[in-house]
Amino acid sequence: MQQSGHLKSLSPAELRLLIRQKDPRIRTTTGLAKGYQQANVVILPKHLANDFEAFCHSNPAPLPLLYRSQSGETSCPPLARNADIRLHTHTRTDISQYCVYEEGRLVKTVSSLEEYGSQQRTEQQALHHDFWSDMVCFYLGCSFGFEGVLKKAGIPVRNVEQGRNISMYRTAVSCVPAAAFSCPLVVTMRPVPVDMLNAAVEVTHLNPLAHGAPVHIGDPALLGIQDLSKPDYGEQVELQPGDVTVFWACGVTAIEAIHSSKPSLAFSHSPGCMFLTDVPDSSSVSMTRFLDSLDSPYNKPNPELVPLCFQISHNPPFYSLVSQAAVERIRLLEMIIGDDPGERGIKALFVQDELLRSCLALSHSSSVAITTGFPTHYMHSPPDETDGPPGAIAMATILLSLGKQVTLLTDKRALEMNRAIIDEAVRTGVLKTAIPVVTFEDSGPDSALDFLCHHGDPSKPRYDHLVAIERSGRAGDGNYYNMRAINIKHLVDPIDDLFIAAKNIPGITTTGIGDGGNELGMGKLKEKVKKLMPKGDLIACDVPADFAITAGVSNWGGYAVACGLFLLHTCPSHQRYLKSGLGLERVTPQELLQDWTANLPSVDKEESCLSTLVRFGIRSGKTANLAMEVDGLTFHPTHSDIITRLLEVTHGSNMLKP
Template sequence: MLTAVRAARCSLWYFRGISTSTTHSGYQQANVIILPKHLANDFEAFCRRNPAPLQLLYRGQSGETSCLPLARHADIRTDISQYCVYEKGRLVKTVSSLQSYTDQPRTAPEQQAVHRSHQWSSDMVCFYLGCSFGFEGSLKTAGVPVRNVEQGRNVSMYRTAVPCIPSGAFSCPLVVTMRPVPAAMLDAAVEVTSLNPMAHGAPVHIGEPALLGIQDLSRPDYGEQVELQPGDVTVFWACGVTAIEAILSSKPPLAFSHSPGCMFLTDIPDSSSSPLTPESTNTPHDRPDLELTPRCFLVSHNPLMYSLASHRAVARIRELEMTIGDDPGQRGIRVLFTQDELLRSCLALSHSFSVAITTGFPTHYMHSPPDETDGPPGAIAMATMLLSLGKQVTMVTDRRALEMNQAIIDEAVETGVLKHAIPLVTFEDSGPDSALHFLCHHGDPTKPRYDHLVAIERSGRAADGNYYNMRGVNIKHLVDPIDNLFIAAKGIPGIITTGIGDGGNELGMGKLKEKVKNLMPNGNLIACDVPADYAITAGVSNWGGYAVACGLYLLHTCPSHQRYLKKGLGEEPTTRQEQLQDCTANLPSVDKVTHKHV
């Protein structure tokens, strides 16, 4: 047990003035917040609603200075090297002990000098919250460098633009810690930290800091700047210093906290995800399900963004990816297969807010309409699921096919396949900036209208500028230059593109054009030259659309992904029954797709 260490610290001030980030103890550390009793219930509810930053390890009784479930022989008034004192939401000073704030008999002059509201009496309640320093030892054991420890610095902490879920008097932005991690070790860092929910668990964001509203890494709001090394990626964990922001915003007459970086040391080994006392209801008591342990995937280069999904969800989406690769047309489509294109596209779509979908392949150029039935059903299936997840969806089509596609959308709404009508638009190339103005408000690349473009069974431009069906017939006269949107999107940060195809001549399949040229019939002629970020191949393109819809459903029901998507905020990431029923109802089915007439 740690009692000897605690005794040494208390008697010799062993850790006073030393950041516990740089002193690996082998034991779980805790953030500490001390509030007036009348705010205690609101703050506990605030913690429950924001479990990643405010993992509640223990709530003390009014006036209690010990915390037996976490540590024996503890005295919260003296066991932290430095405390912060707040009055009416302002930090007024830091002190090395809180004993002077304890109720004691006082002379009349002393009573006048110290107002009653500035005493720590039975009116004060102490909260112990998880701390990310508790997983640093596990990171080192897994071979992941801990840069702040290497550099002898406190960890960098930043106030984000992400609001916590409010409760009563408490409302504040999320605070995060940042630890640089080599890209090759991201999976290890994610897995190790996810297994310690007492220390904030898995990261809540990996990649571009600006996506959290952090504009300058060199100026942390708390702690010290930690330098990145070549090949490092910025990884952000929810931070218990969020509670200090809650104090500042709620403005209690008197409150205390640890000084950021100077933590309370418990008797719980830092590798533990369970408390010392199983009977305690104030600490996590269930070990994580290993199938729900998250994995890390790169989903965007510009801006840099990674996402998380559980082992279980990843395995199921990979099964989907293999299933849709069945090749009824015997084209040899499996040679174009690249693992995890479906998974990464679904992850990116799950993070999206506004999606534009385009389809249409006029292969029957002698008929009216010339379009094949592959494509529109898959597009509607994706649109339906995206709408159920709260995304904005727009359909983009050729001018000649506007009436036909409007009829498809209208029927989908009438039959209940679509919740409501979605915008149907066309694109005309009227100048060099046409695509930019179509994709971005006022042509401003910092203000995109869409953050994801999806093409499913959409004619793709070949290297010679023409559009070919699989027989090598040029159908350019029937195709609008929607490819230009995908080309322009490459230069606009924040827009991701996906192409779904079954032959290699579809928009987005340019990512695979060398394989198409070498391995597909007529490949040298028909291969699409316009790439997408993700190229999903399927035996029938509609199957690819159905797989995207199903993949989005799997991510929506994946606790690991939902926690990451919500930055660890809100109630524990379980899908409400009505949401689950809505998403299930919007999964593609045979009955639905056979109702669509194209």
């Protein structure tokens, strides 16, 4: 049912009058009161009011609290003039349809609550003889409040175009509980053209009263939504070609909270039938004044933290958000590791934001397998080089600090040596704690699937991210070559098969870090390697990763990943997205920040790690020297200088401030 053009031109006050008069044209409030906030409404017994307010503050994205009434108060002076959420006379209401709940169950919908204020009460209602003076009304922000801003930015609002109520879905994401209130997060879904995602994110971020920026972009199954055609509330909104599903936290979460807390009697708006306020949207000065009047820090958007949107997975499709400030710093990290003191011409392989996208994917991961090992010195025992293990350990320790599971994957020939190196890294404080060290062997056509997934079931991956750093990669002819074009296949296990298999397993992303183009994962840049690198036609790795990070020395790529993850986890915009807007802290807890900082790479730790490798007989890649050098470059000043520069960018972040 399309709203008439006349209705769309009316002010909130004029529309509230029509609602009181039960105008049949107003079925939902989507598309109405353009330029003004709309509100979800929940009316609860006052003995639950403090707990519900705490629930709102713990879950600011779905439940942005605009106003809490006093007991029995039926107006809301900060939000609207001459408003009465309950009734003014026996026929006036300010919401077109209410839901009535008894013991947490929806028992009916009504267009007026006047019967609950009448002197003629039913026996059931008599139990609540003075409930209006015992009731508290909560007004919560609504995403309808940003539809006008979306349209102004040129972003189509599909639900309005289709004349439908917005689609609302119950998710598998649990809100942070507070006393009696515990329930799943509810989200709205709006299809957005892929080239307009950043614009949609920006304009909604600047309107926190209407739930702010999205909490999920991409595959609905990642939220536990199995069928978009069957919304739990509202109506199905159809996607158009090129649209991406974008999900915002929804105030209908409050209705789920009523179901869970089971108050003897409670009321809410009917989903899609909102209270129309006189508060302007985010584009007005008046809105800024209103935001300043609110107590919660989450209601005050910071323009410096406007998120940008990046796709980090195609299988399944998934996007992440990160502030422009964090993006700029991670791009600085990427620039630093692009230094090429060995003059290999690595800059020719550079692709911007591969580091950023890899860090974002790792940030969303829970279990990471890291592999390294390049046996370039086939005439020595061990044949491995000093590039790779230090970067792998640097990534492992920050991932552990961030609560991820980490596994080191190595060749069978090097298993015991790498276990000893890990033990020494833990003993010397370079690695946070011990991690499993495992091998992979080709024992049949399903070997890779069985290794990557529990019971070989592709719906149950054991790891959600694979990282290869300075790991010998399979060339197009099936062999493995060092930079001198010598075949070292006899020293390399077929770990490449895991990266190949991961392409067809939803939920596993991959990263390759290299400095020459013959490393596992650099197959993404194969054509560049063949054309631009010495002997590239022969040595180029044929196996791609989702993200290919190039660095002057591969270890530097590992250090940059560690620093990038730190920056993401101290970026409020990214943290909000990671947590779906739930349970936010105003600042990162100091103990967490101290732990993350302690587990960043440092000059002392990386020097200690390199010293351990030398004691194990591992040699410099370019020169085969058994010395404190990597790829022929001495630790001081070359590698120590890069580490110092990376840390300066990382610690120079001001994103930790509220």
